[in-house]
Amino acid sequence: MGPLVPDIIGNELNFVVALFCGVGFGFVLEQAGFSTSKKLVGLFYGYDFTVLRVFFTAGVTAMIGVVVLAHFGLLDMNLVFVNPTFLWSAIVGGVIMGIGFVIGGFCPGTGICAAAIGKIDGMFFMFGTFIGVLIFAEGYPLFEGVYKAANLGNIRLYETLGISQSLFAFLLILMAVGAFWFTSLIENKVNGVKNSDPKLKRIYVLLTGVAIIVGLSAFIMPDRKEAMLKELNNNNFVASYNSEHMTSDELAFRIMDNDANIQIIDLRSQKEFDSLSLPKSTRLTLLSLFEKDANKLLSVKNKINIFIANDELTAKKGYILSKELGYGNLFVLQGGFNQFKKDIIEFAKPDKAPTRDEIDTYRFRAKAAKVIPQMIQENKLKNAGGEKKQAKRVIGGC
Amino acid sequence: MNSTKYMNPYLAGFFLGLVLLATIYFTGRGLGASGAVKSAVVVSVQTVAPSHTNNAKFYKEYSEEHPGNPLNNWLVFEVVGVIIGAFLSGLISNRLNFTLEHSPKISSKTRIAGAIFGGLFFGLGAQFGRGCTSGAALSGMAVMSTGGIVTMFAIFGSAYGFAYFFRKLWL
Incomplete structure (x- = not known):
């Protein structure tokens, strides 16, 4: 499950990956013609909309890719850097950058590309960028108020707008296609082109169709998480789901036997977990089953995963989610942890004469x-000193 | 020898999207550019005036967020890659050349001044926007970040708004 940093790709290797990502980035930018300011500012004077085409196609491609990867559980979006939103600062910064764009003819990424192929204006632009950052650094006490105002957190635009991710993705694709079509009309008008190549036109019509179909397919890929959690609210569904159970006695036996193959997934609250937790147990919530930490735990080979919660129903929900997420070797603790407590921890011999069994x-x-x-x-004492490991969101951004 | 034509913009965009997607899948973060300039600024100031970086708030916050050498930074390595990638692309397409590109109606000096001031605004704005066209707008769009997309619209909106006043630099 992605992102592959820091587990599969270590921190040193990550720098090598950075280098390769950069090579790809720089190569494509230069091939697209972003190393010339004439082409870049063409966007603002209507004679060349290359920037818009490249930019929007790239954004939409990556966005769809992210949605698809997250849908199939290949990417944990909780660990991906989502640029935080500080509303005023985002607007002020954007406006200032826009002015810089029309005066300088580059943005930092394209300026670097231009400088790399020997454009002297690109080099001066980068020098200017350096000074600009320096001004911000030195004037920081002055700017800090705006910079830190209106912090909305790592919010995503469809959440802000209150629509589903699928609808948002679809609208964005429509908007991109619309912008491509509209700007080519403007471009032809400004450049005095009457009839564009009919063969190229046919290809673009085809591509538009493909883009809209891809956009529509976003609807059959609703956020998998939401869809699955919704199913769990249906008690009939949960009750009729086939599951494998483990009795309190078997679990107790395996614990006492120091069975190295068991992993107990505890779905109770943190407070309950802290006050009383079984050896070899890890606390997770239903939501965290979708994340990378759970992925690491549940995909260990040859382990038996036993779900426990106060009641059997909640434990079974954890079981169902994990089963649907593709994990194997799962069991539900029969009767839940309450039963286990009654049967084992607080065991009292009944007064009634026992049968032979x-x-x-x-x-x-x-x-x-x-x-x-x-x-x-003993387990509690052993764990008391240890710090809990938790995967953290990557800190990214410029 | 003439330089080869540029790539079809939609194809280039598709490839760029794949590079960005791969970056997100591998590293959990998007692409960027201005962050490397920030590292360069911090290192320069640390070298020139070390006592200043210990006192001024910006540098203190920076070293809290990025412990260790500022050049030991993901974006610095990425930008080194960008330089290599762009250079390779220029090499295979015959575009390596020391030139100062500008509209025939303005002098070289005007273009240089424009480039410096444009860069200055961009560098300043990228700090407010927490990223530039790459780090905030493009990468922000890929993960549908509200802030990133707001910044994107602000950049392009403002550029259109001010384009008229600077038309003599280009047309």
């Missing part, structure tokens, strides 16, 4: 009731 069970439980609380205590 029950005698063995009770003997085992009486033993477990002594051993397991001890193990819980």
Whole structure:
């Protein structure tokens, strides 16, 4: 599951990856013609809309890719850097950058490309950028108020607008296609082109069709997370779902046996987990099952994953989500943790005379009731000093 | 020898999108450019006036957020890659040349002044916008960040708004 940093790609290798990403970036920018200011500012005077075409196509391509990867559980969006929104600063910065664009004819990325192929104006532009950043750094006390105002967090635009991700993606694609069509009309008018190449025209009509179909397909890929969580609210669905169970006794036996193959997924609250948790257990929530931490835990080979929660129903929900997410070797603790507590931890022999079968069970439980609380205590002491590891969102941005 | 034609913009855009997508999948972050300039500024000031960087708030916040050497930064490596990539592209398309490109109606000096001032505005604005056209607008669009898309519209809107006043630099 992506992102591959920092588990599969370590921090040093990440710099090598950065270099390669940069090579791809610079190469494409230069091939697209972004190393010449004439082509770039053409956008603002109507004679060349290359920038808009490249930019929007790239943005839409990457966006669809991100949606698809997240849909198939290949990318954990909680770990991907989403540029934070500081509303005023975003607007002020954009306006200043716009002025810089029409005066300088480059943006930093394209300025670097231009400088790399020997454009002297590109080099001066980069020198100017350096001075601009320096001015911000030195005047920071003055700018800080605006810079940090109206912090909306790592919010995404469809959330701001209150629409679904699918609808937003579709609208953005429509907007891009519309802009491509409209700007080529302007471009032809400004440049006095009457009839454009009919063959090229046919290709573009075809591509427009493809883009709209891709856009529509966004609707059959609703946010998988939401769809699955919605299913879980349906009690009939949960009740009728086939699942494998493990009894309190078996779990107790495996714990006492120090079975190295079990992993207990505890879905209770953090507070409950802190006060009493079984050895080899990890606390997760239903939501965190979608994340990369859970992915790492549940995809360990040859492990048996037992879901526990106070009640069996919640444990089963965890089981169902994990099953649907493609994980195997799953079990639900029968009767939930409450049953386990009653059967094992707080075991008391019933007054009623036991049957022959029950005698063995009770003997085992009486033993477990002594051993397991001890193990819980030892486990607690062992974990007390350790810090919890949690995957963090990458800090990115410029 | 004449330089070869530029790539079809939609094709180039598609490739750029794939590069960006790969970057997000591998590293969990988007592309950028101005951040490397920021690293360069911090390093320069640290070298020239080390005591100043210990006192001024901007540098203090920067080293809190980015411990270690500012040049040991993802974007610095990425930008080195950009330079190599653009150079290779220029090499295979016969576009390597020391030139100062400007409209025939303005002098070289005017163009240089325009480039410096344009860069200055861009560098300043990119700090407010927490990224430039690459880091905020393009990468922000890929992950549908509100801030990134707002910045994108602000950049292009403002450029259109001011284009009229600077038309003599280009037309």
